[in-house]
Amino acid sequence: MNAVYSLTMEERDSILNQLSEEQRVFLADTLKRSRRTVFARHMAARKGARIPETATYEEIEHLLEDWIYVGYIDAGVRSTDLKCECGASLRYQHHVENKKDGRVLKLGIKHLEEHTLIDAKIVSQIIKGFDVLDQEQFEILVKYRDGWQLSDYFTLPLPDGFEVPKDIAGHLELGLPLLDRQVARLQESLRKFRDSRPPSTFEPAGHALPAMDALHAASQPTLSLNTDDDDPQLSFDLFDMEQPQTVPDRPADHTYPVPGLSSSLQAAVRHYLLQGIRSARVLSELLIQHHHADDSRYITEKPHIYPLVSMYIDRIMAEEGICRLVSRDHEDRLYELTDPEGDSL
Ligand SMILES: [Zn+2]
Incomplete structure (x- = not known):
């Protein structure tokens, strides 16, 4: 626990009462979503799936067959009205649902193991995650109480054309402080954004060879954040990131260039994407778990089929106009369905 952000329950409630209704709802929704995601992530890990940080619970829950987290009630105080399955009085009542038979259990988190029979080790990871x-909610509340300002961390306004990550934008729109980890991520995104721009914009001095600059800029017309086709980085991302740079040849058991996914796996990718799964990593885990895809992995824990899945989506589905790449990093590639109605949202 981080002592800097510790609060008693009374202090926590008193700060919560100073927030607007909209801010309180946002924090409660975020906490519920985050708990659901943490729960699903640990349940999926139990079956060997390795899920990237950006995956949503909607995606991860496709990998689960039994318990999912569906919500909680905070009575404010320990209440005799709010009970665990065994009858114990609770302040927090957590709700889990069994996907197989629809059974919903309402319980105290300490009894998660005995009422659901989920493995003790998984339960302890879930509780730690909660x-x-x-602690993160405390961090937001303490910072709110202490008058946290974005301008203490960043030169405002943020540069034109820079897209603030969605979760961070949510906090800022409602006037809520950012978590330390969000500040770090925003700093990193800004650094990448600045690096991706032509150097002359930021470093007008110090270039002895302006002609080289012009050449450099002209030779890299696609060096922006949202290149989504004919990306010179693509083959590097997909095939080279897993291999040490010094290895001259591919290992013999990796047949590159790849023939691609089998037609049944292609159909499965199509099916899940149309159901709203955005993450190529999650799609790969679904193919392994439900469609007997090869489950061998790189040392980074990414499945070997991950580059094949990404390539199929990029080269076939994106080309068909079904979806488009919206973000990519060393962990994952995220896609978005192209709206058939043509709405921009
Ligand atoms: Zn109980």
Whole structure:
């Protein structure tokens, strides 16, 4: 626990009462979503799936067959009205649902193991994950109380054309402070954004060879954040990131260039994408779990089929106009369906 952000329950409630209704709803929704994601992530890990940080619970829950987290009630105080399955009084009542038979259990988190029979090790990871989320809510509240300002961390306004990550924008729109980890991520995104622009914009001095600059700029017309086709980085991302740079040849058991996915796996990718799964990593885990795809992995834990899945989506589905790449990093590639109605949102 980070002592800097510790609060008693009374202090927490008193700060919560100073927030607007909209801010309180946002924090409660975020906490519920985050708990659901933490729960699903640990349940999926139990079956060997490795899920990237950006995956949503909607995606991860496709990998689960039994318990999912569906919500909680905070009575404010320990209440005799709010009970665990075993009858114990609770302040927090957590709700889990069994996907197989639809059974919903309402319980105290300490009894998660005995009422659901989920493995003790997984339960302890879930509880630790929930503690981190509680701690993050404290962090927001303490910072709010202490008058946290974005301008203490960043030169405002943020540069033109820079897109603030969605979760961070949510906090800022409602006047809520950012978590330390969000500040770090925003700093990193800004650094990448600045690096991706022509150097002359930021470093007018110090270039002895302006002609080289012009050449450099002209030779890299696609060096922007949202290149989504004919990306010179693509083959590097997909095939080279997993291999040490010094290895001259591919290992013999990797047949590159790839023939691609089997037609049944292609159909499965198509099916899940149309159902709203955005993450190529999650799609790969679904193919392994539900469609007998090869489950061998790189040392980074990415499945070997991940580059094949990405390539199929990029070269076939994106080309068909079904979806488009919206973000990519060393962890994952995220896609978005192209709206058939043509709405921009
Ligand atoms: Zn109980």
